[in-house]
Amino acid sequence: MCKRVVLILYVTVLWYYCHSIVESRKFSRGVRAKLPKNLQFPSKFPTYFFTLWIFGVQTLFLCTAVLDELLQILTPKTKLQKSIQYVRHVTFSTIVFPCTLLVVTVFWTIWHIDRELIFPKALDDFYPAWLNHTMHTFILVPLVIEVAFSQTVDKYHVLERSLLGLLAFAGTYQTIYFFIYIRHGIWLYPIYGVLNWMQRIVFVLIKVIACTLYHYVGVALLTRNKTRPEPQKLL
Template sequence: MDEHKKKFLGLGVYTPVWLFYYYVSKQYDYVYSNNSSNYEAFVNLKRFGSFYFTGWNFSAQVYFLVIAILDELAHLLGIPQSVDKYFGLVRHYLFTAIVFPCSMMVSVMFWGLYFVDRELVFPRTLDEFYPSWMTHSVHSFIILPIVTEINLPKKHGYEITDFNHAFPVLTAFIVSYEITLLTIYFVYGVWLYPIFKYLTWLQRLSFLVIVYAITVLLLYLGILIQNLKKPKKVKIGDGV
């Protein structure tokens, strides 16, 4: 691919993805506003939809796409370097600290539990309201922006967010969610994910710790992959 086309690659991928995510969010709104089912799983999703981790991650991806599109535009339009640098910094920080580890966690955990026993995470009764493409859009399709960002040509001076800077942000994000999850149970008596109904309190807390630990490992993996993909600096005198 020539250099001219590479300049538009990010916009060419992220703009339609953002539009698709907008469509997905509108479809979820349509489902909730046009169904009055009393199925417990559906009622919980309708009432607490914004408190599911899938929703938090989906929102993080939307924000990331907006920043990435602005960053690509800033680079193409040649706006002041300080603004361009700001968009780039936020983009790389958000991707490394939140988008990569959390999106991978959502996909791996959801489909892992789904194939073990889907009633633990997405009861069969929900198929009546959500076509499979909607389920895949927030649990499978979310991997596309990750693969894209890792493989996009990087701007000159690009620096990967290191583990020590990303770790506190990811920790705050995960701990905030887990506190939210427990708060909803103590206030409303509702477990957002059915798996928690079948666990003892020791198992529940252990499960939350394991989820956190896996997400941190995914953070490390994401940084490792980015470093492996980063172009090597060529020293003067190398090559022919």
């Protein structure tokens, strides 16, 4: 019964994500030309916002979780089901859990300090509030479902070196982000424009530290009540 409830929850969330993606694409095509001039240039690089990267990874994770839950009901403990479950746990602990918490905490912290540094008020006339909350608040829902209902797993299922994967993912994004500034002279997030280079480096380091801490919290939650004398290494 519990498996069916989890499956229904994930299918519902996945449907909402797909609906949000469709609406977001309509928004991008319909209002780009109407945006203020200072916001039109960043809108030409919609796929380079970290929020959208995480939303995309979450969507893939939801597909994996739905397939895993379905297989656990129909054909449990098969090689295919175990492989998909492994991908699900690794994706969740490596990227989904830490990066989602990073997006939520950084976005709303800066918003409450000065929203012009992260989401200018001028966007309110063009960007639906529900879509903003979908990208920066609702993304917590899959985390709650996974932590609350997913069976605890042994550490080797979560990948001992998943932290390296997380840092590689974050490093790749940050490199591309700075390249856009060097190539086009534009900061996709306004906060970078008011900081000097030393402050930008400190800001990035703070995010790396926060993401690392979130990673360990996610692994701890997934491996709760499980003990292994010497966790195996998969890489």
